[in-house]
Amino acid sequence: MTLSDAQGVMEKKRMKDRTKAKVKAALLDSFFVFYSILVVDRVIWDRFILQLRETHFSWAETGLFALISLFVGVVWSLTGTSLSDRLFGLAKPTKTAKLTFEIFGWFLFNITFIAGWIITKISIVDLFSDEGVAAAQRIFAALFSPRMAIFDEALFAIIETIYIALVATLISIPITLVVSFLSARNLMNDNKFTLLIYAFFRLISNFVRSIEPLIWAIIFSVWIGIGPYAGMLALLIHTIASNAKLYSEAIESIEEGPIEAISATGANKLQVIWYAVIPQIILPFLSFTIYRWDINVRMATIIGLVGGGGIGTMLIQYQGLAQWHEVGLIVIMIALVVWIMDYISTKIRQAIY
Amino acid sequence: MTLLRVNQVHKIYPSGTHALKGVSFEVEKGEFLVIIGLSGSGKSTLLRCINRLHEPTSGNIQFNGRDITHVKGKELRQLKRQIGMVFQQFNLIKRRSVLVNVLTGALGRMGTFQSLTENFPQKLVDEAMEALKTVGIEEKAHIRADALSGGQQQRVAIARSLMQHPDLLLADEPVASLDPATSNSVMQYFEKINKKFGTTVICNLHFLSLVRKYATRVIALKAGEIIYEGLPEDIDDDWFKTIYGEEAEEVEIR
Ligand SMILES: Nc1ncnc2c1ncn2[C@@H]1O[C@H](COP(=O)(O)OP(=O)(O)OP(=O)(O)O)[C@@H](O)[C@H]1O
Ligand SMILES: [Mg+2]
Numbered sequence: 115m116t117l118s119d120a121q122g123v124m125e126k127k128r129m130k131d132r133t134k135a136k137v138k139a140a141l142l143d144s145f146f147v148f149y150s151i152l153v154v155d156r157v158i159w160d161r162f163i164l165q166l167r168e169t170h171f172s173w174a175e176t177g178l179f180a181l182i183s184l185f186v187g188v189v190w191s192l193t194g195t196s197l198s199d200r201l202f203g204l205a206k207p208t209k210t211a212k213l214t215f216e217i218f219g220w221f222l223f224n225i226t227f228i229a230g231w232i233i234t235k236i237s238i239v240d241l242f243s244d245e246g247v248a249a250a251q252r253i254f255a256a257l258f259s260p261r262m263a264i265f266d267e268a269l270f271a272i273i274e275t276i277y278i279a280l281v282a283t284l285i286s287i288p289i290t291l292v293v294s295f296l297s298a299r300n301l302m303n304d305n306k307f308t309l310l311i312y313a314f315f316r317l318i319s320n321f322v323r324s325i326e327p328l329i330w331a332i333i334f335s336v337w338i339g340i341g342p343y344a345g346m347l348a349l350l351i352h353t354i355a356s357n358a359k360l361y362s363e364a365i366e367s368i369e370e371g372p373i374e375a376i377s378a379t380g381a382n383k384l385q386v387i388w389y390a391v392i393p394q395i396i397l398p399f400l401s402f403t404i405y406r407w408d409i410n411v412r413m414a415t416i417i418g419l420v421g422g423g424g425i426g427t428m429l430i431q432y433q434g435l436a437q438w439h440e441v442g443l444i445v446i447m448i449a450l451v452v453w454i455m456d457y458i459s460t461k462i463r464q465a466i467y
Numbered sequence: 468m469t470l471l472r473v474n475q476v477h478k479i480y481p482s483g484t485h486a487l488k489g490v491s492f493e494v495e496k497g498e499f500l501v502i503i504g505l506s507g508s509g510k511s512t513l514l515r516c517i518n519r520l521h522e523p524t525s526g527n528i529q530f531n532g533r534d535i536t537h538v539k540g541k542e543l544r545q546l547k548r549q550i551g552m553v554f555q556q557f558n559l560i561k562r563r564s565v566l567v568n569v570l571t572g573a574l575g576r577m578g579t580f581q582s583l584t585e586n587f588p589q590k591l592v593d594e595a596m597e598a599l600k601t602v603g604i605e606e607k608a609h610i611r612a613d614a615l616s617g618g619q620q621q622r623v624a625i626a627r628s629l630m631q632h633p634d635l636l637l638a639d640e641p642v643a644s645l646d647p648a649t650s651n652s653v654m655q656y657f658e659k660i661n662k663k664f665g666t667t668v669i670c671n672l673h674f675l676s677l678v679r680k681y682a683t684r685v686i687a688l689k690a691g692e693i694i695y696e697g698l699p700e701d702i703d704d705d706w707f708k709t710i711y712g713e714e715a716e717e718v719e720i721r
Contacts, residue, residue, distance in 0.1 A: 124483045375558035375624070378518055379631055380548030380575030381582075388583050389571050393562045 132204075136191070139198035144187025146197055146218070150225060151179050157229040256438030257445060264440050268428060268447055275424030276451065278342050279410035282349035287403060290354050293319065294361030295387065300373075301365065315358070322355035331417040345422025349410050360402045361395070368394040401463045408459040415448055469532075470496045470635060470667050471517065476526035478512050478691075486512040488691040489526070494635075499661050500669045501678045501699070504688035505711060510671040513688070514637045517669070518550040519543055531634065548575035551628025551666075555640040557620040561613035565604070565623050568612050569595040572630025591630075598626040602656050618649035625656055636660065638670040642677070650674075654681050675702065 160166045190196040199205035200215045240246065293315055295301055302312035330348035338344055372390040381389070418426015425448060432440040471494040478487040486509045494500055502510050515521040517528060519535060527536040535546050551572075559568050573591050574582050599605040602622035607615060612623060621641060628636060638657060642650035658681055661668045672678050678685060679699045687695035687702075687710045695706055702710075 371554060371556050371558035372560050374520060375552070375554060375627075376560075376571055376574070378520060378547055378550075378552040379572050379627070380544045380546075381571070382544060382574075382579060384579055385574045385582050389560060389563075389567075389574070393560050396562075 135202050135204060139196065139202050139204055140188045140191035142187075142198040142201070143191045143196045144184045146222065147186045147190070148180055148183035150222065151183060152176075153225050153229045155179075157232055158225065162232050253438050257442035259439060260443035260446055261437075261439035262443065264443060268425065268444050271425040271428045272447055272451055274342055275414045275418060275426065276411055276455075278346045278422070278424055279349060279407060279414040282346045282353055282414075283403060283407040283410055286350055286353040286357065286406075290357045290361060291399075293354060293358040294365060295391075297358055298362040298365035300368075300370070301387070301391070319355040319358045322351055323359065325352075327352040327413050327417055328420060331420050331422045335421040340421035340423070340427075342423030345414060345417045345424065348417055348422060349413060352413075353406055353410060357402055357406055361399055364395050364398045364402075365391060397466055401466055404459050404462050408455045411455050412452055415452075468496045469493050470498075470530070471669075472529040473513075473517070474527050474529070476513075476516060476523045476528060478509075478516055478521060479524045486691055487516065487523070490688075490691070490693055491526075492686055492693065492696060494667060494669065496667055497661070497665050498667055499658070499681060499683045500667075500686065501682035501684070502669065502671045502686050502688060503673070503675070503678060503710065508688040509691040510688055511639050512691075514552070514639050514669065514671065517635075518547055518552055518637055520552075544575060548631055549634045551631045551633035551636045553621065553624050553628055553636070553638040553641045555643045557617070557624045559612040559620055559623055559627075561611070563612060564609050565599070565612055565615070566592070566595055566608040568623055569598055569608075569626045569630060572598075572627035575631065595626070595630060598629040599623075601629060601659070602626045616649075617645050618653055621645065621653050622656060625653075625660070629660070633666060636666050636668045638668065640671045640673065643673060650677065657681065675707070678702075 187196075191199060194204070194206045195208065195211040195214050196205070197215055197218050200211060205211040205215075296311055297315040297319060299312060302308045327348050330351055331345055334344035334347045335341070338347070368391060372394070373386055376386045376390040414422065414424055415426045415429075418424040418428070419430045421427060425444060429441065429444045429448075432444065473493070474491050476487055476490045477485070479485050490509075490513060502513065504510050512521065516523045517530075519538065523536055527534055529535065530546065530549075538546055560571070567585075570587050570591060573587075573594070577587075577591075596605055596608060599608055602625050604615075604619055604622055604626075607619065607623075612620065615623065624641075636657070641657070642653050645653060654677055657668055657670065660666050670681075672682075679702075682699045685695065685697060685699045685702065686693055687706075689710060695702070695710060
């Protein structure tokens with residue numbers, strides 16, 4: 115390979131990148147048009163102007179909209195004055211391009227906000243109806259006169275919650291360590307095989323993370339039965355996936371120098387990780403993990419609502435029976451524990467740095 | 468005896484940069500070879516090809532009579548053990564003690580399990596203290612590495628490479644982030660190792676006054692090619708301007 119060959123390769127790469135960006139811009143424009151049609155037709159027209167309760171759905175109509183949008187989007191993008199052209203920096207620097215960007219951007223923002231308002235059924239009347247205000251008053255009064263008779267029971271349940279969170283966090287540490295090393299690009303770019311492992315772990319943890327702990331709790335309570343074990347597993351799996359991302363990002367941002375130096379002594383991969391990588395990431399790891407314990411206590415409460423055990427399960431039971439004085443005590447205790455955990459974890463993390 | 472034979476080596480980075488364009492030279496055992504050249508001329512790339520932190524794109528490199536251009540795995544680690552390297556940024560493990568940093572130079576000789584449990588045999592610890600003595604900072608052994616000054620950190624890095632008992636010591640601008648006086652003292656340790664242990668040294672340098680003082684031979688790179696090869700005292704004004712460009716002026720450093 116000679117120098118001019120190398121330049122030729124670079125030139126081709128630039129051309130390819132530009133074509134790719136152009137195609138992406140056209141697709142994004144089509145999406146914007148599609149989105150506008152749907153919002154205006156289905157939400158603003160059907161639900162607000164016609165006041166329909168049920169909206170109809172047909173693939174034929176939606177498909178037609180999609181085709182129209184694709185056509186409009188591509189043509190629009192070809193003019194070089196479209197929204198995406200400007201977003202991707204491909205637009206011609208003309209007045210028209212700037213004006214379209216402003217007008218259409220403003221239009222998108224407004225229809226989105228109006229549709230959001232319609233969909234959430236915002237209503238001042240409902241908020242201040244006599245009936246509603248009276249019911250709220252009753253609940254608040256009960257909440258602020260908690261029933262101390264169930265204190266022992268609630269204390270035991272909240273300790274269970276804290277332990278569920280603690281165990282999930284502790285078990286997650288060694289597993290997260292391994293997963294995060296396998297999903298750090300700078301450690302896995304040796305060859306195609308290691309890159310494949312990297313991609314695999316990235317994919318799995320992205321998938322696991324995108325499913326909320328609440329849903330994992332539902333899955334596990336069906337799988338192994340309602341209770342603290344299901345709650346713990348739900349937290350564990352989500353903690354591993356979330357912290358693996360944070361950990362691996364920390365690994366990716368470490369200094370390369372020590373890694374290079376230790377490799378240059380003839381050390382093997384594990385030795386390089388132990389001596390050049392771990393000392394650089396140990397503090398951020400500790401900090402993430404403690405913070406995560408704090409989050410897990412809060413999540414364990416929520417997970418309890420769907421059968422993950424602990425204080426959450428107790429809360430949902432009393433709430434179902436409309437025993438608001440008992441609910442009051444539980445809510446106060448949760449607030450207290452969350453506040454204390456938050457305080458402790460902040461203090462520890464400050465002490466580390 | 469010839470220790471190193473570099474033959475028509477090219478290096479093209481994945482980004483397309485053609486950093487070395489057919490570099491050839493030989494190094495005899497015991498030499499103190501200095502490589503000079505402008506920033507970006509390919510000096511670091513050349514050193515990294517020799518100890519195979521990078522793989523040459525074409526050409527070949529022989530070390531101790533063996534072709535090492537494309538060695539892999541265990542063989543590659545064996546090769547790296549025989550070649551020490553010192554960096555401009557020292558590249559120590561900041562949070563660990565000076566002693567542990569020096570001991571990392573012996574990782575290639577230790578079993579994986581033994582090294583991960585940090586169970587260093589007394590013999591290695593003694594050796595590490597000896598290496599620290601060679602660079603004159605044995606009293607700092609138990610201090611955290613990042614508490615040392617730049618010059619001291621570079622001496623720790625030299626001690627680390629001594630633990631490899633290297634046949635060849637590479638140094639990539641080892642004094643470029645140090646002040647003139649410290650630069651000179653650090654360079655003296657390289658000289659000492661070269662003279663006392665007979666270790667061959669290849670060193671990238673910027674200051675000609677240091678080059679004249681320490682080099683037994685000089686190679687100058689320009690845009691990835693060797694444009695000068697000879698004795699340091701033969702670099703006259705004309706050569707200087709060819710190497711560093713018409714605008715350049717020599718600065719003194721003592
Ligand atoms: N890892 C890398 N990936 C891509 N290109 C690189 C890499 N390392 C160096 N280069 C490029 O290769 C060329 C030679 O760089 P090199 O670092 O070898 O020069 P140098 O002579 O050591 O310069 P300096 O005095 O600045 O250290 C430069 O153009 C540089 O940008
Ligand atoms: Mg360099």
